[in-house]
Amino acid sequence: MEAKTEKKGNIIDAFVGGARNGFKIGTNSMVPNIIFGFAVISILNLTGLMEIIGKVFTPIMGIFGLPGVAATAWMAIFVSMGGAAGVIAGLFTAGQMTSAQVAIMLPALLLSGAQVQFMGRMLGTAELDTKYYPHMFTIATVNGIIAMLIMNYFIV
């Protein structure tokens, strides 16, 4: 994820460097996160917890056109974008979410994603006054909610 401007090579070097970075992010972050997500879905399904979560959260998640089980993904979003993406992919594979419902969650995944991580990596590094932290969490969370509403009612 380095964005420091390295020495300009040729265009092929640029592409290969980017692709290499994609491979690194893919293998270091995406693959383990997807394994995590699929394992969580597997455990929740085996224990029967998924069914309970599905029932309990149906009324709330229904506002966004999502099934109750999507609550598991929504909770994961705050901790890890990749983990939540893995959970959503797992739910779709298990037949518990439709493609329209995956689309509804996609922007929210980015907008509300990984706040726990970025609190240190972003807000901490930028040395933002901590009195503004609650505003940041609120804005990121509300952005995700607005995105789900817009996706549900206007786009998919």
Add this chain to the structure above:
Amino acid sequence: MATETKEKRKGAEEQVQVKWYGYIALLVGILFFSGLFQKAPGALKALDFNNVMGSFGTLGELTKGSGTLAENFRGVGGSGPKDGWLYALTLLPSVMFALGMVKIIEHLDGMKAAQKLLSPLLKPLMGLPGSAGLTLITSIQSTDAAAAMTKELSDNGYITEKEKAIFCAFQFSGASVITNFFASGAALFPFIGDLAIWKPLVLIIVLKFVGANAMRFWVNKMDKKEEA
């Protein structure tokens, strides 16, 4: 010599402190890998390593002149981490290709062009000075680099504390949007059906500005309060 080592070892053993849940974790771990619960009834099935691992999808069957094959090596009907592994592998080419293309755009000064176009718009869009342009363009690729640059902007007096709050609101929601969209988000691209990929991306970027302006509204309101 020998007794000394022995005593040292004993000391090290005594120093090990285990939280109470350590024993529970060990017990559950042993049970998890033991296979005892493989055929257990109900929820206890989840206490077995192989049950959680799930299965690879099947590739389908071909007999003489008939039958169908799965679309790719992932197969169909798989479950658990095994299925997740094959699925994740199917995504790597698109992530690598997408991030490679982004680098080409950057190499051909596309990002600089974006910076030039955006800088004069920063004031009306978010109430930020044009000097924040480079950081803004960086932030769509790398949260970490942009965060460090934001600190420098404020240390060098280019942005005030309040402008920093606005800028952080922009960066925090939808952090490193391009990179994360094509890395984390890419895991979902195969599943979103007919939806054009630019629609969620545009929505994310628009809402980033909306969030920044919510913060702008807030700090400006508080500003007046403090003055009064």
